[in-house]
Amino acid sequence: MLLLGVAPIYHEKILVRFQSAGEPPLSVFAPYADFAMQVELLFHLAVHKSRMSSAQRMDICYLNYLPFCQFFVSGDWVHKQRAPLFLRGDQEFVGAEDLKIALQALNTHYSSLPASERNKSIHEIAPHPPKDGDNLVTKLWDRHFSRWRMPRKTTTPKQTLDNVIAPLHEKIAQLREIVDTTGGDPTPTPVEGLEALVRERVARKRKGSWWRVPEELRRIARSPGRD
Numbered sequence: 001m002l003l004l005g006v007a008p009i010y011h012e013k014i015l016v017r018f019q020s021a022g023e024p025p026l027s028v029f030a031p032y033a034d035f036a037m038q039v040e041l042l043f044h045l046a047v048h049k050s051r052m053s054s055a056q057r058m059d060i061c062y063l064n065y066l067p068f069c070q071f072f073v074s075g076d077w078v079h080k081q082r083a084p085l086f087l088r089g090d091q092e093f094v095g096a097e098d099l100k101i102a103l104q105a106l107n108t109h110y111s112s113l114p115a116s117e118r119n120k121s122i123h124e125i126a127p128h129p130p131k132d133g134d135n136l137v138t139k140l141w142d143r144h145f146s147r148w149r150m151p152r153k154t155t156t157p158k159q160t161l162d163n164v165i166a167p168l169h170e171k172i173a174q175l176r177e178i179v180d181t182t183g184g185d186p187t188p189t190p191v192e193g194l195e196a197l198v199r200e201r202v203a204r205k206r207k208g209s210w211w212r213v214p215e216e217l218r219r220i221a222r223s224p225g226r227d
Contacts (some may be wrong), residue, residue: 003040004033032067035086039063042082052078066091070144073099094140102136111209122210 001011027034043060046052059078066072066086075096083093110125128148129138141148179198205213
């Protein structure tokens with residue numbers, strides 16, 4: 001716990017839960033802590049053996065994202081050498097340089113479309129990479145999203161989607177009312193007992209050469225009296 005920087009206020013609770021569970025192996029009791037511990041130990045051993053510098057601590061910390069991804073992209077030599085040591089059989093390391101070349105090729109491909117097509121949102125133009133050719137992105141989709149080439153046999157009726165979304169909109173409205181009423185609280189909030197967290201973000205309608213928002217929503221935004 002000290003090595004991983006666990007806050008002292010949690011030490012006793014963790015030990016009690018560990019003992020109540022029968023003191024199982026760390027990989028069973030706390031799988032992610034076990035993974036982070038391996039990364040941390042690798043860093044200390046590498047520094048001790050002069051294979052890494054202590055200044056590269058932040059670089060090695062990025063490997064803690066590995067359990068949550070299907071492929072890990074980086075151009076850092078530390079990641080190129082160390083990430084493969086922790087990859088599962090269904091994961092792979094992708095060099096940043098190779099992915100940039102593949103993405104540039106896709107950008108050129110879609111930029112050749114007529115203006116009427118390019119005016120659509122990027123999600124409409126390219127919901128998936130091209131199905132032909134040898135682009136790296138297409139290969140990654142084939143390796144990690146094996147069903148993407150299969151056509152969908154059924155479509156969800158709009159009314160069904162509306163029935164799912166409506167309760168969410170209602171819940172969001174309730175949360176916004178609470179925030180507006182209380183005025184919000186800028187002070188840090190303890191996570192214990194926290195039921196909801198409201199966080200607002202602004203998404204740009206356009207990124208680079210491509211629209212991120214469908215044309216019909218852009219028209220609504222331009223209408224008088226609309227944000």
